[in-house]
Amino acid sequence: MTAARLVLIGAASVAIVASVAAAIVNRPRPQTVLDALYLAVPVLGVVVLVVFVAAYS
Amino acid sequence: MGSRLAAYGLLIKPRIIELLLITTVPAMVLAAGAWPGTGLVAATLFGGFLSAGGANALNNVIDRDIDGHMERTRHRPLPAHRVRPGEALAIGLALGAAGFLWLWWATNLLAALLATAALAFYVLVYSMLLKRTTHQNIVIGGAAGAVPALVGWAAVTGTVGLPAWVLFAVVFYWTPPHFWALALHFKEDYGRAGVPMLPVVAGERTTVWQITLYSVVVVAVSLLLYPIASVGSVYLVSALALGAVLVGQAIALHRRPYRAMRLFRWSNLYLALLFASVVVDVLVAA
Numbered sequence: 609m610t611a612a613r614l615v616l617i618g619a620a621s622v623a624i625v626a627s628v629a630a631a632i633v634n635r636p637r638p639q640t641v642l643d644a645l646y647l648a649v650p651v652l653g654v655v656v657l658v659v660f661v662a663a664y665s
Numbered sequence: 666m667g668s669r670l671a672a673y674g675l676l677i678k679p680r681i682i683e684l685l686l687i688t689t690v691p692a693m694v695l696a697a698g699a700w701p702g703t704g705l706v707a708a709t710l711f712g713g714f715l716s717a718g719g720a721n722a723l724n725n726v727i728d729r730d731i732d733g734h735m736e737r738t739r740h741r742p743l744p745a746h747r748v749r750p751g752e753a754l755a756i757g758l759a760l761g762a763a764g765f766l767w768l769w770w771a772t773n774l775l776a777a778l779l780a781t782a783a784l785a786f787y788v789l790v791y792s793m794l795l796k797r798t799t800h801q802n803i804v805i806g807g808a809a810g811a812v813p814a815l816v817g818w819a820a821v822t823g824t825v826g827l828p829a830w831v832l833f834a835v836v837f838y839w840t841p842p843h844f845w846a847l848a849l850h851f852k853e854d855y856g857r858a859g860v861p862m863l864p865v866v867a868g869e870r871t872t873v874w875q876i877t878l879y880s881v882v883v884v885a886v887s888l889l890l891y892p893i894a895s896v897g898s899v900y901l902v903s904a905l906a907l908g909a910v911l912v913g914q915a916i917a918l919h920r921r922p923y924r925a926m927r928l929f930r931w932s933n934l935y936l937a938l939l940f941a942s943v944v945v946d947v948l949v950a951a
Contacts, residue, residue, distance in 0.1 A: 612892040615901070623885035627838075630878035633871070634801075646801035650838070654882065657834050657889065664827050665892035 616665055620658040627654045672747040676725055676756060677718030685713045685813050691940040692817030692832050695894060699951040701821050709776065709820040712768035713813055716780040719760030720787045720809070726753045727792045731858040737851050772820040779819055783812035797859065800866045803848075807840030808833075828894035831886065835939070838883045842876040842915065843932040849873075849925035873918045876928070880915040884908030887939060896946045903942035911935045 631647045689709060693701045725732070725743050733744035742748040761784050768777035791806030811833045818829035848855055848862040849872055855862040864872040887904045890896055914928045 615888050616892040619885040619888035619891075623882050623889070626878050626881040626885065630875055630882065633874055633878070634867070643799065643801075646795075646799055646805060649801075649805055650882075653834065653837065654886070657830065657886065660827055661831065661889045661893050 612665060616662060620662065623654045624651075624658060627651045668747070672742040673756060676722045676742050676748055676753055677760065678721040679718075681717045681721060682710070682714055684810065685710055685717060687937050687940050688811075688832065688836055689713055689813045689817035691943040692814040692829055693821050694944045694947050695828055695832070695896070696818045696821040696826065698895060698947060700948065705772070705820065708771035709768070709817060712764050712771060712776070713780060713816055714764075715760050715767055716764030716784050717813075719757045719762075719764055720784040722753050722757030722760060723784075723788045724792045726750050726757065727788065728796075731797075731860060734858040735851070735854040737854055768816070768820070773823050775823055775825070776816050776819040779812055779816045779825075783809045783816075786812075797861070800861050800863045802861070803844045803863075804841050807837050807844075810840055811836035828890060831890045831893065832940075832943075834886045834889075835883060836936070838879055838886050839932065839936055842879045842883070842911075843929065843936075845872050845876050845879075846918075846925045846929035846932065849922060850929070869922050873915075873922055876918060877912070877915040880908075880912045884912060890943070895950070896943060897950060899946040899949060900942050903946075904939060907935050907939050907942075 627650050631651050634647055690706060693706060693709065725741060728738075729741075729743035729750060732738040732741050738744065743750060743753060761781065764784070765777045765781045768780055787806070787809035791802065791809055795802040795806050814832035814836060815825050815829050818832075819825055845863050849864045849869065852862070852864045852869075856865045863875060867875075884904070887908060888901070891901050891904070911932065914931050918924060918928055
């Protein structure tokens with residue numbers, strides 16, 4: 609496995625886990641659909657970025 | 666006349682040039698694979714300065730009521746009655762328009778559109794929609810401050826490549842821990858003004874956890890540049906070392922939350938050094 613591949617897999621895994629954890633432990637709990645959407649934006653951002661980086665690396 | 670001009674200067678928050686320098690120039694160098702030319706760099710920075718200055722002036726108009734309630738901001742030109750709201754509005758709109766036209770003329774239409782979209786997002790989405798309604802305000806609103814990386818890349822190539830989006834993401838995920846550290850220090854100020862920053866609505870402990878988790882995300886996202894861009898070991902080692910200090914500072918905050926400003930200042934240095942390492946890596950290899 610190349611260094612680039614190793615960095616990609618490691619960084620992508622950590623980024624996804626940490627962003628999901630940030631959304632889960634966030635307080636106060638989402639009250640509305642809009643609040644939940646706001647919490648989801650950073651997680652979706654990481655996932656989309658990781659998908660594109662994986663596809664083009 | 667002199668004091669009026671000084672007030673106009675404060676209105677556009679001239680320190681924004683620092684963030685522009687930090688994020689725009691490395692994106693340009695990475696896009697070009699070498700120094701992109703001093704003329705193009707200066708032209709892009711000037712256009713970015715106009716757009717960001719316009720955004721800040723308009724933000725001052727929108728926030729003039731809450732700025733007056735906060736110790737940190739009550740000396741700004743509008744709450745201090747040194748500039749009238751109508752004047753600030755005119756200056757903001759004029760600078761925004763000038764930024765668009767300058768970037769279009771001196772670089773290209775995409776760079777101009779991106780800079781203007783950032784201005785609109787900052788004013789309409791962050792300042793008017795999110796800032797007073799959700800504790801996620803700075804998370805979503807941080808996108809506006811991340812756009813200069815896209816502008817820099819677009820100014821060189823006329824497109825927006827994937828490495829530019831990674832740089833955008835680094836600034837986007839860096840913004841919450843950076844501003845939450847500031848908000849921890851000025852928690853009472855924000856509470857008095859009724860701004861629902863995370864420390865105000867969720868408390869110190871939750872905020873410090875959020876800062877820690879977002880710091881981990883920033884470091885991980887910064888490493889994603891390595892597999893897809895022409896950066897090498899200088900960048901990789903820098904990203905790992907600087908990131909370790911950032912996360913370490915965030916973890917230390919759990920025991921000493923009163924040291925939030927230390928993290929705030931370090932986060933500034935972190936971003937500057939990380940982006941500088943992109944420049945060094947590219948120029949050394951060129």
